Amino acid sequence: MSHHNPTAAKLRTLLFHLSDIKRITQPSGCRLEQRRAESHLLIVFTSGAGLVSINDQSFQLSADQCYLLSPGDYIEIIHDYGGGSTIEYYQIAFTVIRTSDAGPGTFTGSILDDRHEITAYPFSRLLRLVEDLHANRQVDCDIKWFHQHMRFQELLGFLIEQNYQSGHALHVTQSVESTVQYMQSNYMENITVKQLAQLANVPYWQYSTVFRELTGKKPLNYLNELRINRSKELLAGSSFQLREIASQVGFADEYYFNRRFRQTTGLTPGQYARIKQSSIRIHDWTGHQVDIPVQPKRIICHGETFGDLIALGVEPIGEVGFLSGDPAYRSRDRKRGGDDKPVNMELTSALNPDLIIFANADEAAYKRIAHIAPTVTFNSFAPLEQRLHTLGELLGRKLEAKRWLDRYNAKATYMWQQLRRSYIVPGETASVFIYEHGRRLFVMGTTGLSSALYHPFGFQPADKIRDILNAGHGFIEIQESALSSYAGDRIFMLVPEHPESRQAMEQMMSSPQWSSLPAVRNGHVYIVQASEWNYADALIREKLLEMLPRLLGKIS
Numbered sequence: 063m064s065h066h067n068p069t070a071a072k073l074r075t076l077l078f079h080l081s082d083i084k085r086i087t088q089p090s091g092c093r094l095e096q097r098r099a100e101s102h103l104l105i106v107f108t109s110g111a112g113l114v115s116i117n118d119q120s121f122q123l124s125a126d127q128c129y130l131l132s133p134g135d136y137i138e139i140i141h142d143y144g145g146g147s148t149i150e151y152y153q154i155a156f157t158v159i160r161t162s163d164a165g166p167g168t169f170t171g172s173i174l175d176d177r178h179e180i181t182a183y184p185f186s187r188l189l190r191l192v193e194d195l196h197a198n199r200q201v202d203c204d205i206k207w208f209h210q211h212m213r214f215q216e217l218l219g220f221l222i223e224q225n226y227q228s229g230h231a232l233h234v235t236q237s238v239e240s241t242v243q244y245m246q247s248n249y250m251e252n253i254t255v256k257q258l259a260q261l262a263n264v265p266y267w268q269y270s271t272v273f274r275e276l277t278g279k280k281p282l283n284y285l286n287e288l289r290i291n292r293s294k295e296l297l298a299g300s301s302f303q304l305r306e307i308a309s310q311v312g313f314a315d316e317y318y319f320n321r322r323f324r325q326t327t328g329l330t331p332g333q334y335a336r337i338k339q340s341s342i343r344i345h346d347w348t349g350h351q352v353d354i355p356v357q358p359k360r361i362i363c364h365g366e367t368f369g370d371l372i373a374l375g376v377e378p379i380g381e382v383g384f385l386s387g388d389p390a391y392r393s394r395d396r397k398r399g400g401d402d403k404p405v406n407m408e409l410t411s412a413l414n415p416d417l418i419i420f421a422n423a424d425e426a427a428y429k430r431i432a433h434i435a436p437t438v439t440f441n442s443f444a445p446l447e448q449r450l451h452t453l454g455e456l457l458g459r460k461l462e463a464k465r466w467l468d469r470y471n472a473k474a475t476y477m478w479q480q481l482r483r484s485y486i487v488p489g490e491t492a493s494v495f496i497y498e499h500g501r502r503l504f505v506m507g508t509t510g511l512s513s514a515l516y517h518p519f520g521f522q523p524a525d526k527i528r529d530i531l532n533a534g535h536g537f538i539e540i541q542e543s544a545l546s547s548y549a550g551d552r553i554f555m556l557v558p559e560h561p562e563s564r565q566a567m568e569q570m571m572s573s574p575q576w577s578s579l580p581a582v583r584n585g586h587v588y589i590v591q592a593s594e595w596n597y598a599d600a601l602i603r604e605k606l607l608e609m610l611p612r613l614l615g616k617i618s
Contacts, residue, residue: 073222075162076169080214081155083196088141088149096138101155102173103131104221106182106192110149113140116178123149126185128221129178133170152192156214173222180225187276191217197426237262238272242284249288250312255281289313290326297331298338298353304331344456346438348423354436357458358417364405364431365421366442366509369599370449373466374459379413410434419456443509443536446470446603470604477607478519485614491550492521493581496592497558501566502539505548509536511556511590513598514606524550542570546579553581556592588613 081101088110096115105128112123115138116131123139131137141149160169174180182188194213201207241258258281259269273281289311296307308319323331341353361378363371371378407430410418415435420428421442431437438456442449447467454463482488492515494506506512507530515521516531523531526548530538540548555571558564570576581587595602595609 073173075160076173077159077161077166078215078218079157079159080195080211081157083152083154083192083199085150085152085196088139088151096136099131099133099135099137101133102158103135103137104154104156105129105131105137105151106154106188107149107151108189110141110151112149114138115140119178121179126182128180128182128188130174130180130221131178132172135178152196154192154195154214154217156218174225177225180221182221188217188220190278191220193426197424234262234264234268234272235276237264238269239276242273242276245281245285245288249285249292250310252312253285285312286322286326290323293319293323293331294327294334294338297335307331341436344438347441347452348425348428348439350428350432350439352436352438354438354456355416360413360415361417361419361457362410362413362415362435363419363421365419365440366597366599367419367421367440367449367453369597369601369603370446370453371419371457373450373600373604374453374457374462376453376457376459378419379415405431407431407434417456419453442598443534445508446513446598446600450600466600470600470607473604473607474517475519477611478517481611481614482519485611486521486552490521490552491524491527492516492552492554493524493527493548493550494554494556494596495545495548496556496596497563497567497570498560500560500562502563503542503545503566503570504537504539505530506537506556506596507531507533507535509598510596511554511606514603514610515554521550521552524548542575545570545575549579549581551581551584552586552588553579554588554590556590556596558592 107123107125107127109125110123111125114121114123114129115136116129117136121127121129129137139149158169158173159166191213195210195217198206198210198213201210241262244261245253245258255270256266258273259266262269264272270281273279273284277284279287293307293311296302296310300307302310304319305316308314308316311319313319313322320331323329323334327334329337337355338353340356342356343351343353346352361371361376363378368378405427410431411434418431418435418437419440420431420437421440422428423439428437428439440449440452444452450463450467451460454460492512494510494512494515496504496506496510498504505527507527512523512527516523527550555567558567576582590596590613595606
């Protein structure tokens with residue numbers, strides 16, 4: 063390191079503090095308005111194409127690129143309208159403190175001398191660090207936060223090292239990376255770590271360490287994984303004998319191949335081949351291609367999918383509450399945030415599922431659970447009709463889905479027509495509110511009780527709630543001062559279970575602001591237990607067809 067390098071000298075005085083990390087999805091055809099960075103930002107793109115404009119510089123946007131912004135910089139992200147793909151990226155916000163003899167102070171200048179587009183080689187290592195940071199973002203104790211902060215320091219160190227100095231460190235990394243590519247093309251050959259180190263021209267003792275940093279695996283474990291993955295393709299799509307497959311992928315004999323295959327997958331090659339011959343390949347909600355059984359028998363669901371499955375005549379062997387160690391889940395814990403409940407990996411594995419339905423878009427969480435059994439992501443916030451058709455396709459129950467929906471839609475239309483005769487008039491609007499997570503106020507959108515209220519013959523959403531529905535949001539948080547902007551002609555207030563949230567609801571409902579709402583003045587407020595009715599699944603939607611007429615006759 064040169065003592066004359068101004069960036070290096072500056073770095074000695076800087077301390078870095080992680081503030082926040084988010085994963086952001088920008089739909090196709092969308093243009094993000096220019097915005098000003100309030101803190102230092104690291105933006106890491108993982109998919110999509112378009113243009114990134116930072117201050118007066120423009121960069122071609124593509125996956126595997128990252129950018130560094132300082133406070134006060136302006137950024138605009140423009141989608142490639144001809145590409146048709148979604149832009150996805152991580153945004154990491156952090157604060158920089160500068161130390162000096164006069165004492166510490168906030169540093170708002172450029173860390174890398176006004177460079178915005180920065181190098182990350184190999185990008186796969188950067189992505190692993192970022193995904194790990196995102197997966198552990200919700201820490202709940204000081205020690206876990208300390209480990210999270212250390213992860214962030216490792217990530218910054220990786221980037222800063224590459225972007226203010228070049229030379230031996232990067233050369234070694236590139237050399238070892240070239241052997242990874244060599245293994246991917248020559249996995250069927252007899253390969254040793256010594257040969258790979260010689261090929262990279264890197265000392266044997268250093269090679270394995272750098273290789274593990276790049277791939278997360280030891281060289282021979284990585285080689286074994288390449289061979290097993292190729293053998294899976296041959297087992298699923300060919301009639302070769304086991305000894306032929308073992309030879310083609312680089313194993314010395316079929317007995318060793320059989321043992322390593324079973325250690326890796328939990329199945330013998332023969333068992334795997336039989337399963338694959340009775341499976342179908344599907345594309346799930348977040349874009350994975352997954353081979354699932356034609357008729358899965360042992361299904362686990364994570365998220366608000368349980369009632370949808372029951373409606374199709376499918377009885378899962380486990381659901382989010384059970385897998386989280388909460389046997390009372392169905393009676394009291396199926397809240398809007400159920401999709402965020404962590405999966406108990408040990409219990410999930412012990413149930414030996416043949417299919418997991420995962421109502422979560424968190425890729426890091428998906429990768430952890432997908433090792434247990436074929437796993438498909440599922441959008442539990444999608445409309446009921448879309449959800450049931452999707453599950454019907456997945457589970458071979460398309461006819462059952464159609465029949466249930468036809469019956470439900472006929473009953474719902476009849477109910478709303480009857481209500482119009484006695485209780486409501488065309489065009490009336492309705493809103494659903496709930497206090498959760500302490501004293502935070504939410505308005506419901508595409509999920510929960512509100513999903514049952516908005517019907518061609520039923521209630522209509524207030525204008526601001528229509529915007530929420532159009533955006534596909536299950537719910538959003540609002541300020542109490544904005545309540546009147548979201549309040550409809552009828553208000554459904556969900557009673558939370560948590561005492562602090564319930565107290566916040568009661569205080570608000572005693573306020574002059576509440577009393578001034580038209581729905582309150584007209585006696586059109588309905589108090590509903592969230593633990594019983596704030597779900598969008600098929601079973602609750604059907605029960606609401608009986609409950610709503612009774613509820614509308616009881617005005618609070």
